[in-house]
Amino acid sequence: MLIPVRCFTCGNLIADKYDDYQNRIKAGEEPVKVLDSLGLKRYCCRRMMLTTVETMQQIIPFYEAIQRRYLEVQSELE
Numbered sequence: 001m002l003i004p005v006r007c008f009t010c011g012n013l014i015a016d017k018y019d020d021y022q023n024r025i026k027a028g029e030e031p032v033k034v035l036d037s038l039g040l041k042r043y044c045c046r047r048m049m050l051t052t053v054e055t056m057q058q059i060i061p062f063y064e065a066i067q068r069r070y071l072e073v074q075s076e077l078e
């Protein structure tokens with residue numbers, strides 16, 4: 001799932017901070033310090049960052065396989 005644009009609970013804009021958050025976490029910074037520096041004080045907004053799982057890269061291979069199979073079927077029908 002993609003990051004929601006706004007916090008589900010309070011409506012605070014969070015999507016613009018997600019890339020920065022992910023990059024800094026991958027660089028090895030502690031999540032609590034990154035969230036504080038991004039100005040996410042409320043726990044509803046913090047949970048949005050902490051609990052979002054990017055599934056797009058896991059889903060794409062299935063769509064590629066469906067597309068390949070579709071092309072195989074189309075070529076067999078011709």
Ligand SMILES: [Zn+2]
Pocket residue numbers: 007008009010011012042043044045046
């Ligand atoms: Zn919030």
